[in-house]
Amino acid sequence: MLLSLCMIVKNEQDVLARCLDSVKAIVDEIIIIDTGSTDHTKEIAYTYTEHVYDYVWTNDFAAARNEGIRRATSRWILVMDADEYFPPVEAERLRAFLENEAPRKDTVFAISVVNFVGASQEQSTLTTGEIPRLFPNYYNIYYTRPIHEQLHAIDGTNLMFRLAPSSLFHTGYLQETIEAKDKLNRNANIFTELKKKTGFSAYDYYTIGNENGVKGDTANAIYYYERSLKKAASQKSVAWYPRCVVSLLQCYFKQNRLHDAWTLIETNLVNWSQYPEYHCMKGLIYFHLGFFEQAKVSYLDAFQSAEKLAETTHVFWLDSANYASSIPLRLLADIADLEFDTEKSIYYLTKLLMQNPYDYRAISQLIDYSSITQSPDAIVPLLNNIYEQHNRKHEIFMLKVSLSVGSEELAVHYYEQLKDVTVDLEIQDRLGFALITHNQVMFEEQLLTMEEDWVPSEESLIYLAIGALVWKADYCDRLKVPKEHELHKTYEAYRKFVGGEAPEKTGAIYPLLTRCYLYKFYEMYDQLVNTYSDGELINSLANFFYSKKQYEVALNYYSILLRSEELNAMSCENLAIYHLNHQYIDDGLDFLEMTIAKRPAQMHLYVLYLQHCPRGEKKRKFLKDFTFKFPQYRKIPALAQLVSQSEKS
Template sequence: MKRLSVCMIVKDEEELLPRCLDSLKGLADEIVIVDTGSIDRTKEIAGQYTDLIFNYTWIDDFAAARNESLRHATGKWILVMDADEYLSAEDYPKWNEFLDNEQPVHHLAYTLPIINFTGDKEYQDEITTSPVTRLFPNYKGIHFERPIHEQLTLGSEGELFHKKLDLNIYHTGYQNQRVSEKNKHERNMLIFNQMKSQSKMSEYDWFTLGNQYRYAKDEQQALECYEKALKGASSKVVWYPHCLVGLITLYYKQNQLHESWQWTESKLSKYKEYSEYYSIKGVHYETLGFFEEAIACYTTAIEIAETRARKNQEIWLVDPMYSFDMPVQQLIEIYFRMNNNQQAIYWLSKMLNKNNKNPRILLKLAEWLSFNDTPESVHHLLNQIYDQKNDTEMLLLYKVALALGKKELIKAYSPFMRDEKQYTNSDQVRLAVIQQNKEKWESYTSLSFQKDEDSQLYRWVQTLLGALIWGDCQPLEKIERLLENGQLSGLNDLMIQFISKDCIPEDRLVLENYSHELFLISKQLFILEQYELFDKFVKIFETSSLVNQLANYFYSVNLLDLAMNYYSILLSRQELDFNSLENLGFYHAVQNFEEEAVEFMTAAIQKEPGARHLYRFLIQYSKPENKTYYVERFKEEFPQFSSISFVKQFIDEKIIT
């Protein structure tokens, strides 16, 4: 008997089907494909992998189509997959171990984690997991029921039990682009509406309908469906914690923290042996300014995950992000906010050690270190994390060195850049500016200009930097014809006037419209150590927004003397924005200047009364006669929040004392 049959139903899947079938080559003994009406090359592609291709007339019933595929399977085991899913060759040893050693039991099927990539772009995915029962023994009477989000059953032969396995299936079917291409939402909603009209909705169906609304960004409808699902469901069913976390997450997103906290404490607390409970609890503490409590929760979440990993236990309940990535990211943000840079850098390093392919984390760490340590020390640290024999990793380090404008790091990693194709034209322009090579700068700025908006801004800034350094407007005049971004086009004209005529508009409001771009230019001049040009540029283009952005940037990379100089200027003009006031508040609190800290935090909430996390600080540190005032402000702004248990306890204690 064949060992494994993979059963699939497909329609118009020519784009992703090859990836799926390629991933099965070393594992499946046979592949059964039921086609429900493809009009593209799906069946032609499938024919390159299997002869078991069967036509089937679609009747708006996934279970019926699935069962048709099972009918043709001859393997000992059946694995059900979709065309937008695939297996990883790295997992083959675990698959083979199971398939060779597990004995089939007629009433037992296996639940596998589906790793979902749900982001807008394949290189910027959000990752979630969901459990799906997809693996089961053949010839035991196991089949599918329910027309959508079909479930396995034994029917009248008894109850089907489910066992979790650590065998991953990877899924990209709900990436936004794929949803748009396949109109999955409309198709699924048609089936759901038919089921509702016939009163055939089970708790599980309400859960899956909630997921459908959530993917469609209809959060209110998703909330209602999740609540209906949880109302009658047993907490022992495998999908229950996924529904619960989904409900809590949506309540939190809608700023209904009272409800999200209640569900967390009343239901999610039953899963204290997993990280999810502590990570989600930590988010509530952090949101309302209880930073020490949040830190304790995030740290506990990480410790629980590490302990479970050491014991070879299932690490997460619902989503791997709650066990490390999310709590670590929040710890980094809290520690930077509280000006505890040492702890922030420690956790940045931990995150990078876990996943050194994350360019955002690498850049954040390298940028901070580049201002606070020697190039040799930064180079030494990065060499401990990255493999010099790995070309991809060296390319990433080189790109980061280029972004940081650090000649020493560029020199260290440039020998690994052996292929000219690894450089974009914009990279070459950037390198020429860093190396002060005007001839090279002129050469590469004359090449074709990419029309992508993101690269357009990057390329334009690099071109402008050279123009400012060498006082040469010609490349800016050439690039003018190619700029599609109206904002950049107007600013480009302004820069040409500045360089050629040393003048700018008298109306300063015009400059406020370009505050983000002016900040990027100023920041790059500083990074490139063009200090005289930086001072001149900032003086000429100075606006409240630009100075606030610069002050907060210097604060974020621990250049505190520079930051305080700019903050002083803004303070004297009464032009500190919310972020500046908040930074100054936390800075003075760390220095134990509590009275000054309260003054800055008070000014901050006057600008943004909705800053939920600042009220706890003000109630904690304000003078006794002012505590009631801030409590009333908080209750007025957030009437529901004061009844949250930990908030109520805190307020009661502070008012009584």
């Protein structure tokens, strides 16, 4: 037999079938070690293999994995977790690779693991790592270490790691999975035992940093990553080392420690300057500081370095392929947006969507920007280049987006494409379509299809509240949202709006207003604004219209706020950028000063000011204040150069 799959599982009924379905055609043997499941995991496992064994958990992942390895009888062993799965093509590629590969006692293979990280798979970002998971049987290769276990040859052979030409997906870092399985507390207990027994290695510090990063504790993540890099100063050749550098940089960005990030890039990550991460990280710093021209160059360098590496290897990144594609494209689109270059924005957003058609922010912006100069009929061919026609998943997604951005014409187009399967649409989408087309009869027909115990989403509540307000009906009263439900307060606020009452201060009015405007219920919009407006709400609406490129409406609201001295920081910054880009320099600088007063720690505001402020006493005074507040500017060459040039002017 060619390949044995070895797994350890516990309470994996939700994902085990997905995992085994993805590999059952390419493995000859499946061995499952169950460490105490209390759900239907073992029943599911038995439908795929008779080799299911109970194992008493001892807080040691290596020991549990080795229990499966010792039972394997194939030439090769593949190790997977239940929350992983292969795309079909990748699984077939792995089998074909092994059929032509001779086992060697000193060689094991890593597989590229694509991690979904975020609240849910639909709202996740992707990271990639190469993890040793494939090795020859009968060469005394087993796992060591109780957590984040590693392969080791019992006879002392130094193992070489090569990359197998295959990738798999991993959903175990999704927040919903972490919370459901209490992974962080489980791992913390294992680490505590490990520290008592042997102390922490550099790799341990790295993995503990990852644990803290996953739970959002950035300060502790930085502490452990820094300890890891210091302890591993002589181990830079290990595969995880550059990923630790990238993870530390990500944490520095979260804390706005750009000078520390720059130092780490140029003293450490520079050792991997042939990879896109080096250039992309520099570009991120330039972007956050407002050096857009330098940022563009760095992002293009990231593309080029990836293309060059791709000529010789299919893994052309250190931590994630996103640094060679989606991150530079996203930020290039953002720069074009800040520079009021709609054509370039559309270009970069289109390229971004070619790589990830489900990037909701990108497709929303693309539709908004395209609508400035094109009719909906002209936008459809552009979208057809990205989304497959007659692909139900794509059409449903585009219907949802069309409803969200308020494009009635596009919503009608995609609803027509789905007319044979509209019964399969979520009720919120059917309600939204009835509302955007101002079809009260259809709206009420959809309400009749609601299950008695149906609890709506936030989107559905918005639709119901607007329908009730516009058509003077009691739609909200047909629902019961339990007090313990997370949407109960929103539901109660909407009921009060519908009843003409003023609820306690709440942000719930903002989504009602924006959706009323987008769906062209202008009379209701005006009525709500006049009834419930305050400075905070008007700022939100002004910035909403600014983001939608409806500058005339936005500027009207900004004028009201300016007169009442209620502009918030975002409004001030938008006004500053708008005026500077339209060459109203004095007004732009005045708004920048107002923004800096509200956001004194944002260095990019100072950069923008120095770039536009003309020579004179005012600039010298501002420069003096800046260098006093941010003495670390000297660590970033572009910033130091800007200061030097400003001092001479």
